Amino acid sequence: MRRIRIPDATIRRLPIYLRVLRELEDDNVAVISSADLAIRTGFSSEQIRKDLAYFGAFGVRGVGYSVSQLEDQLRRILGLDKEVRAALVGAGNLGTALTRYNVNRHKDVKIIAIFDNDPAKVGKTIEGVPVYSIEDMDAVIRNNDIKMGIVTAPANSAEKVAELLVRAGVRAILNFAPVKLSSTDSVAVRNIDLTLEFESLAYYATGEERRPETGS
Amino acid sequence: MRRIRIPDATIRRLPIYLRVLRELEDDNVAVISSADLAIRTGFSSEQIRKDLAYFGAFGVRGVGYSVSQLEDQLRRILGLDKEVRAALVGAGNLGTALTRYNVNRHKDVKIIAIFDNDPAKVGKTIEGVPVYSIEDMDAVIRNNDIKMGIVTAPANSAEKVAELLVRAGVRAILNFAPVKLSSTDSVAVRNIDLTLEFESLAYYATGEERRPETGS
DNA sequence: GACTGTGAATAAGTTCACAGCT
């Protein structure tokens, strides 16, 4: 039961399961049932079983899932068993905040290079991460085996930046520019458009209507 | 053809249509067809017509949609015809970056108050926005008719903060804390969990599989 | 002739319900 193209909705839930498993590990819980995971994640137990079953039969019938084994499997599936290296393009306010956020928290995905046009920033570091010229992007990304790009450049250059990232070998892009970038065969794109979030939430803030249940 | 509960997926597309309409207005385009909107937004023309039809018959058969009229309608539907006021809780790096971002761009949704626990920050301003003590939340939110909350507090206090916001009368929350907050009858919640975005994208960055097409 | 508005068909994702191990 492999190779059916796994729904993105499933992929998005995996890190949530992983987060709960890490908490359980800290609490020295050895085995967990899908029903208990359901309580802790807010998803249904069937959903959790179905999600996990896409990747193999990790559970034991009548018992449940081994916390440490399932955690290992999820990290492997997500590619987090090795360090994932990322580059950020656009050292403005948001880019700086994201870098600081990343340096202080994540160990899994690590920003190890920043690119910016501004000659005043190139050659400096932000939170210990070196800032390079856009011109050096191809070399830096290839030499450091960077597979993820984070776009915090202005709207008008986002498209061009994304193209450069792809050309340099990046396979996934997290785009914060207010422009919709699309996934292709060679790159997966996720857009986080804050203006859109604010404006669509305004609908619920002001109107009578109610209730999305939106994940991230 | 009203009152069927409009899908959140539709609500999320409205600001995208609005953005394109604003560009068209700047270019002095008076009328636009759903087919042209489709090209400019990346959604299908049927989807666009269906989305708009939820709210009424705004178009003219054989002609298209009036750019300025449709823009007005969308702003009204989203509640952006009046200024939407928001409060941000948690004046850390991300909170500061979002405030700066907001002050410099949006006119529609405006952060007019910041709340934080740290006595060193209370009484100061960030980008001209006053920082208040959490204790004053209820009064400040009610007195200023604030209807949206932005949570950039740490994970362990996010839930509590959200509850305070709701109690003070906030109707929509944009949550950046790495905790899933849920919508209820009295509040619409949208979660932006950056850790989850990074970790789920790692799947596409490292694996063979491909292609989400995710909006924000 | 061109383009909207919409019921019907399809696709995608979730929940149900139960057979199958341990």
Next chain:
DNA sequence: AGCTGTGAACTTATTCACAGTC
């Protein structure tokens, strides 16, 4: 007895296809 893995039923969202209007 308990809990997983999964086909079948259902629900939700998107695409098709066309009648209706200008």
